[in-house]
Amino acid sequence: MTAAVSSQGRAMSSVKPGRIVAWTLLFIGGVIMVTPLLFMLSTSLKDASQVYDLRIIPAVPTLDNYWEILSDGRFTRWFVNSMVVAIIVTISNVFFDSLVGYTLAKFRFRGRYIVFIAILSTLMIPTEMLVLPWYLMASQFGWLDSYWGIMFPGMMTAFGTFLMKQFFEGVPDDFLEAARIDGLNEFTIWWKIALPLVTPALSALAIFTFLGNWTAFFWPLIVTTSADLYTLPVGLSSFAVEQSVQWEKIMTGASIATLPTLIIFLFLQRYIVRGVMLAGLKG
């Protein structure tokens, strides 16, 4: 309460012309930042005859592009593919990265440091370098054109493990000791006692993993060859090539690929911004 009052008081006393100019410039910059998104959305609501009319608010808004694209069936399929892949990979990362991070942070055993350094060292290896061996592996085991083929490289990440280890180190040992004395087994201690204490880090990890996999393009492009298995970005790319100059259709596809993350953001803005800050500072 007092903080609110004082910050308000500060704002009142410091409304100088310079402040107003800075605010206005920031606001204009922000509007420019979202302009491409607005154009994308507005064009997706126009029919072919209005595309050349560059007004942001369509003269005759229509959802026909969406109905047409969704009734085609392919986009629904790609959407489902992307969702399944992003959700499973996210769950896997949240589970395994935090389990490993916890083990490395809270158990004392020989080899702990080597395991940590070994996992951390994989951060040095760019994905692009592993793509060819992964491709070879996927074709040998018949994983090409399958969900598992798209997902397997990302099921765990060193970044997530490192992030979780940092946070578990902040959990007091006394809590875990108390649980041990109560006779809980180690898995239950991790699951019931330790995990709930690091939920901000878990949500940051979940957000990053989901976003990264939802927007991923390079590996899904390589590992999928049949249109049924495309993820949304790969599907959109092939769809746009085939539409060539029907920009209203392409913008509708781009909107379908983009809207889910934007809508999630509107609901979870605070968590997402905090998550980015946490990951950036600790990671």
Next chain:
Amino acid sequence: MSIAVHWETAPSGLWSRMSLGQKQLIWAWGFLAVPLLFYVVIRFWPTFQAFYLSVTDWTITRPASFVGFENYTRLYADPLFWQVFRNTFLYLILGTPISLLISFVVAYYLDRVRFMHSFIRALYFLPFLTTAAAMAWVWRWFYQPVPIGVINDILSSFGIPQQPFLRSTSQALPAVLAPAIWAGLGFQIIIFLAGLRAIPTTYYEAARIDGLSEGAILRRITLPLVKPTLVFLVVFSSIGFLRIFDQVYNINTNDPGGPLNSTKPLVLMIYQTAFSSYEMGYAAAQTVVLFLILLAISLLQLRIMRDR
């Protein structure tokens, strides 16, 4: 009471005779077993394999056989590689300073704004959540000639001549870079905001009491104290620009990396060598070069952080 119950349900014999330390050891390695298998099979083994493949002539039709450093000498003699090398570094040395300058200025002023702070922050952050492949198509549309292209439309309404953008060998690379910078700004701004907020306000109060001007406070307090954040962002965004692919591939699907290879980055060259020409060995050598470049950048970061 609960202890007694637990002892009864525990597996009898060996387990109950173990010391706490031994049990801990088994739990720890039990937790690590599946992840370690994953890291060995999906990370370490492929890493060694990539190095090995880079000294073979493996193609889709021909099994790998050892050819020494042939791929590397071929790469060194390949004019396309040097063109691509130049492009990749252009993305880096244009993209990193421009994006960091913009994001620092925005964050610096946004940090002081109270009125509609989170709304304005959201405007800058939203592009970060978009799919690069999708946004490349939006920007591709913007760069079209009139009457369809938005940017040329705006230019012509001011009487400025039409620009070729993606059709020009000199303008295409900056035109491809723009959406990459645009999409990354939101992340950098948030990280800068976090760095700025971590500076204790007492430092500023003391500086004001000492009568330092705003400019002097920026130079002597703010900038030195956000240096770790800055170093992190320099490395993070450098790596991002060196690995640029999605935007380049989608913004010109008729001739990815064109016109005349003027926008082709290393990752796109790798992709085409491996999956259009099917010269896997040659592509593997290119991935090793990419790895060495990224390694050099990371080591430089460690060096700078230690000097701090």
